[in-house]
Amino acid sequence: MEEQKNTMEQEPDMEQLFEMLKAQMPGSDMEKEILVHVMLYILSM
Amino acid sequence: MTYQEMHDEKAEVIQKAANLEATPRVPVLSMAQTWAVAYAGEETEELLDAGPEKEFEAYAKHLHDFYFDGVILFGMNRPIRAYEALGWSPFFISGDKISIQAYDYSSLPEDEIQEYIADPFAFIRDKMLPRRFPNLRKPFPQNMEALGAFAEKLMAFVGKNGQAPGYLHDNVGVPLVAADLVEPAFDRYIGYRGWKDGMIDLRAREDEVLEALEATYPVVAPAPGPRTPFPWAFFPITSVTYLNRKNFEKFFWPTFKHSADAIIDAGGKVLIAMEGNWAHVYDMLLDFPKGSIVAFVENDDFIQTKKDIGSKVSLVGGLDTLLLRNGTIDENIDAVKKVLDGCGNEVIMLCTGKALLSPGDVNPDNMRAVNEFIRDYTF
Numbered sequence: 001m002e003e004q005k006n007t008m009e010q011e012p013d014m015e016q017l018f019e020m021l022k023a024q025m026p027g028s029d030m031e032k033e034i035l036v037h038v039m040l041y042i043l044s045m
Numbered sequence: 046m047t048y049q050e051m052h053d054e055k056a057e058v059i060q061k062a063a064n065l066e067a068t069p070r071v072p073v074l075s076m077a078q079t080w081a082v083a084y085a086g087e088e089t090e091e092l093l094d095a096g097p098e099k100e101f102e103a104y105a106k107h108l109h110d111f112y113f114d115g116v117i118l119f120g121m122n123r124p125i126r127a128y129e130a131l132g133w134s135p136f137f138i139s140g141d142k143i144s145i146q147a148y149d150y151s152s153l154p155e156d157e158i159q160e161y162i163a164d165p166f167a168f169i170r171d172k173m174l175p176r177r178f179p180n181l182r183k184p185f186p187q188n189m190e191a192l193g194a195f196a197e198k199l200m201a202f203v204g205k206n207g208q209a210p211g212y213l214h215d216n217v218g219v220p221l222v223a224a225d226l227v228e229p230a231f232d233r234y235i236g237y238r239g240w241k242d243g244m245i246d247l248r249a250r251e252d253e254v255l256e257a258l259e260a261t262y263p264v265v266a267p268a269p270g271p272r273t274p275f276p277w278a279f280f281p282i283t284s285v286t287y288l289n290r291k292n293f294e295k296f297f298w299p300t301f302k303h304s305a306d307a308i309i310d311a312g313g314k315v316l317i318a319m320e321g322n323w324a325h326v327y328d329m330l331l332d333f334p335k336g337s338i339v340a341f342v343e344n345d346d347f348i349q350t351k352k353d354i355g356s357k358v359s360l361v362g363g364l365d366t367l368l369l370r371n372g373t374i375d376e377n378i379d380a381v382k383k384v385l386d387g388c389g390n391e392v393i394m395l396c397t398g399k400a401l402l403s404p405g406d407v408n409p410d411n412m413r414a415v416n417e418f419i420r421d422y423t424f
Contacts, residue, residue: 011185014171017192024193035196037166041264042124042199043177044152044169044237045135 051218055114059222059394060275063314063359064336067391072114073419074222074361074394076341078122079144080401081107084409088142093126097205101212108219111409112416115222117279117316117341117361117396119209121145122226127198131178131191144402151239152177158253161237162260169264173237210276223279223316225268227308230261230300232284237261247292254296262300272313277339279316280305286321286344293326302332309337316361319343324350330358343398348387355392363388364415366399369407374414381415382422390424 012020022032046054061068075081082089085103092100097120104120107113123145128134136147152173153161161168175181180191210221234257235243246254267278280301288297305315318341319327327350330338335357342350342362351360363384368377384395401407 012189014174014181015167017181017185017189018170020189021192021196025196035200038203039196039199040166040169040174042127043131043174043195044264045147 046218048215048218052214052220055218056220056275059115059220062392062394063275063277063339065355065357065359065392067389069390070114070422071385071388071390071419072394073112073416074396075108075111075113075116075219076118076397076399077104077107077116077401078118080403080406083141083143083404084110089121089138089145090142093121097208097212100205101209101216105213105217108213108217111413112420113219115220115394116213117221117223119213119221120206122206124199124202127195127202128178130180130194130198132180133178135177139403141403143404149240151237151242153237155242158250158257162253162256165260165264220276222276224272224276224313225278227267227278227280227304228265229280229282229284229297229304230258230265231297232282233265234258234261235284244287247296251295258296258300262303265304267304267308267311269307270311272308272311274312274314277314277316278308279318281318281320283320285319285323285326288326290325294329298329305333305338309334314339316341319345324353327354327358330354331356333357339394341396347384347393347398351388351392355388359392359394360388361394361396362398363393363395364397366397366401366407369397369411369415370405371408372411374411377411377415378418381418385419385422385424395419 018036022036025032025035055072058068058070059072062072077084079089081104082092085106087103092103100120108116123136125134125136125145128136136145138144139146157168157172181188183191213219213221234254238246272278285293285297308315314337316339317330320343322344324345327340327345330340331354336359338358340354340358340360342360347360347363363381365380368380381395397407
């Protein structure tokens with residue numbers, strides 16, 4: 001994560017945070033997309 | 046009979062009722078939610094951290110102590126600890142230390158509705174979430190750590206829920222009838238706007254609301270893929286009782302029909318919680334294929350509802366929650382006998398008309414007597 005921070009010229013936005021989260025998660029691309037969808041659904045309840 | 050055999054026999058009876066067939070007995074279902082926590086002598090706050098086994102044991106106690114053929118929901122259904130990783134939860138535990146309530150607030154201002162319509166997922170991610178959750182406004186990497194903690198706790202919560210049907214099958218002998226929760230686009234949009242502003246929108250910006258509802262559909266659309274006829278997809282619906290028929294047809298129905306059709310086309314059945322009163326609109330459910338809808342009746346007259354829509358729709362409900370709380374055993378038996386004699390042993394499943402949330406919601410002695418009476422009633 002420190003490495004990721006150093007490569008950022010500025011604070012990451014929400015889209016970048018979700019991309020970083022996907023990169024950290026196990027599973028296929030489709031599983032990661034589904035999890036992000038579920039997260040947005042649950043977080044916006 | 047083993048728990049597994051009991052489970053399978055009960056599931057078969059429930060499916061017959063949902064298929065509008067005659068049943069050897071009228072199934073009785075549990076709509077106990079956090080009431081079950083209080084009945085087990087626990088408190089919700091403690092149970093949130095107790096782990097799946099202890100949580101399931103608490104929720105199962107009433108299913109062991111009283112006769113039930115099925116349970117609609119089982120276990121905590123809000124990931125409160127996951128939300129808390131982000132510094133705030135839209136759900137909170139009430140003063141009774143048992144029931145869980147939701148905040149009503151607006152997270153979609155009037156002047157941003159068009160931006161939401163253009164890309165609802167980007168709007169939710171980029172605007173709504175940082176406004177809601179303080180830990181997402183923290184500098185990197187704290188915001189990233191909070192998001193990661195949320196994801197981890199959410200996956201644990203989803204994993205816990207996934208164990209519930211197997212737990213009930215192996216340890217309780219009572220089937221779970223709701224496979225997943227699905228939300229109508231209308232209820233979600235009203236939630237985003239806040240109840241008061243959302244309802245004003247129906248008059249003030251009719252076309253914009255219709256666009257926003259279409260935009261909301263992908264956010265709440267049921268998960269794709271094949272389904273089985275049992276257990277069912279569950280729509281708890283709070284909004285319809287506040288809509289007249291014209292607004293129901295215009296705003297609620299199109300996206301709801303789309304969702305329900307998707308589930309039915311995939312081989313599933315839909316359980317609709319008709320919260321409040323639906324007599325002014327429930328004939329619309331006759332548009333769905335025969336036997337594809339199970340309607341949970343809250344305030345509408347149960348016997349009349351069966352006469353009106355029971356030719357195509359199976360029904361859950363018919364037990365007077367207030368009478369179960371305050372009446373005598375004899376008064377409750379008289380009331381349930383009227384329902385059984387008025388409806389017969391097909392199409393219906395009996396259940397409290399309201400979800401049981403707080404410690405005193407029903408008198409356990411009444412529940413025990415009524416459920417055993419239903420189980421043993423012969424037609």
